[in-house]
Amino acid sequence: MKDIQGGVCAPLGFKAAGIHCGIRKNKSKKDLALIVSDVMCHAASTYTLNKVKGAPIAVTKQHLQNGEAKAIICNSGNANTCNPDGEDIANAVCDLCADALKINVDDIIVASTGVIGQPLSLEPFQDHMQELVDALGNQNSSDACEGIMTTDTVKKEYAVEFELEGKTCHVGAIAKGSGMIHPNMATMLAFVTTDVAISKDMLNEVIHEVVDDTFNMVSVDGDTSTNDMLSVMANGLAHNQEIVQKDDYYQIFKNALMYICTCLSKGIAKDGEGATKLLTCKVTNAQSIKDAKVVAKSVITSSLFKAAMFGRDANWGRILCAIGYSDANYDVDKIEVSLASLKGEICVCQKGRGYPFSEEKALEILSEDEIDIFINLHDGNFQATAWGCDLTYDYVKINGDYRT
């Protein structure tokens, strides 16, 4: 498996586009994205567990009932959530898109991201749908990626190439993250394309397995968004024998998908609103995977710990505190904690008690922009990793006045 360029356009038969259509006032910011497959795809999605859901999610769920799709359309700048006419607008966007692409409206996945509770006008879509379709090309993944960004500062776009039975296969993806990120069974927005041939059932299966270990292990601010969604379209153009069961080929494809989704998850954590540091918390030797996950997410979500990381303060007591209030099984008196970065590693806690360390060395380690927190529970054989970011002045600044 190797990293390649091209994002969602890396797999065979996918085109993408991103334009400014006027949902955002700032004309230099793209606000509408389109991803289209030349041929029909098997498709699957995972969705936010927030009970307040964006209107596009209801429409996408309807369209994906048959497990097939050909296109994804997504706007930024407005979440189309908590609007009286939200579903009508989402349906109308799909109609416009279907007409311009000359495809069936049921084959369109629709998504929105941005401010909640502001009416979304159909006009920008009407005026620019043809322009969007005309812009489709097989090197425009970056434009599509820009089109779905909100307060993101960097593009999250990845692709890999690998082999299945001698056939060259690809997985590509774009995602947006930033704030309101604390996924639960689904995630921010992530769109994945692949030319692998895989059955609808197996596609649905594999994305849930992968999302649980990737997007669901990211937290920026503990807030689970109303519009989280991950969608995968698999068009089969790699011409491998269709994956219909959990065999070795399923595993190879899952590995590729896991790699891509891990890259996106880390990218989203590192580019969390106001973030200056990527925090990776790896919990080992837990009694169960659930225990490992719960502990890792609790640490990565703690405001106090996140603020300490911003301040390069090796205040490990806050790690113990966050482990302590997590709903997990472990023995406090066995916990070992280390902090690490490219500058080295220090043990700060052993057997649940403070372990002497050099504050100077700690400062050096914590001055890096990627910090690892290793928590060894010495209590079993399971492990999990969660990703997060520090809590900074800029998070407060960005979210103190997001709407203006």
Place this chain on the structure above:
Amino acid sequence: MKDIQGGVCAPLGFKAAGIHCGIRKNKSKKDLALIVSDVMCHAASTYTLNKVKGAPIAVTKQHLQNGEAKAIICNSGNANTCNPDGEDIANAVCDLCADALKINVDDIIVASTGVIGQPLSLEPFQDHMQELVDALGNQNSSDACEGIMTTDTVKKEYAVEFELEGKTCHVGAIAKGSGMIHPNMATMLAFVTTDVAISKDMLNEVIHEVVDDTFNMVSVDGDTSTNDMLSVMANGLAHNQEIVQKDDYYQIFKNALMYICTCLSKGIAKDGEGATKLLTCKVTNAQSIKDAKVVAKSVITSSLFKAAMFGRDANWGRILCAIGYSDANYDVDKIEVSLASLKGEICVCQKGRGYPFSEEKALEILSEDEIDIFINLHDGNFQATAWGCDLTYDYVKINGDYRT
């Protein structure tokens, strides 16, 4: 019932003291507090549910097994948590205190608050215990209150006077809060004194009932501290007939305790680390008390909503989002939300959808330092209130470098 001065010394037969003993470097900051009753008290505590617990909690639990106590000793500047010799130190502090007061060591409640995982030296206690005891007086509640403060900026000290069967009774209290505040079955540190006569069982019962509706409904940062504790000492010197069942007198005492604990809870929320605003979220017409509480706490805990309040931004979509990811029962399409302060009230959401409001008026309302968020679920008959604060630059600043 009327507010009076005197804090924990307002009830008959209680003395208090607070001094600087050297746990903190800053000599102008008191770091040791003592509260003593002239006679034996019935006593009860609630404790943090964090599995990582401060050593003093283990010692206090032991001492309160018989439901009796005569004194509370508490230091700030060091949490005595995650230390190898934590319980030994806590026991030694109690020994020193018992000797100086000439009381039984089992009658002492001990508590610590401050940094986790730093060794606590016995020396300051040895050197200053007699000075502390000598400083005891019946007007020194404020000194004791200062002695337990960490990053608190204002003292939380309240007292009330009321009647039971024609006898004048009192409840007084001090508390510390600020950060790492998201109580679960217990709270930060709060010490309550009363001269009411009440049985051990009833005292234990009433504090759990009151804590559930007060301290457990406060959140500053979602972090549940390792050292949370509320202790009540009732010495019976008001000479009312001892309360032994849940009769009218129980209810009168509970009302007084509820009032005091509500004052402390609001005080703690308003003085949350870096806070500029007290946020009060009142949820009405829920299907159950639990649903009302879960919704109120979810809103008050949302980093995104808290940052919006700091920015005086009526971004009500974040309220809906936080309701949406709470684990409560309700009908999204019935939710009504209003924002209010001394400057007026505006409805921002009806039937789960945006409701037109004046941004100018919203800014005026949100510029006040006490903001009410009214959430009417239109789905039942139960209600709950939670208290929190905004998320500010100063929270990040304070917690980015707490240990130095």
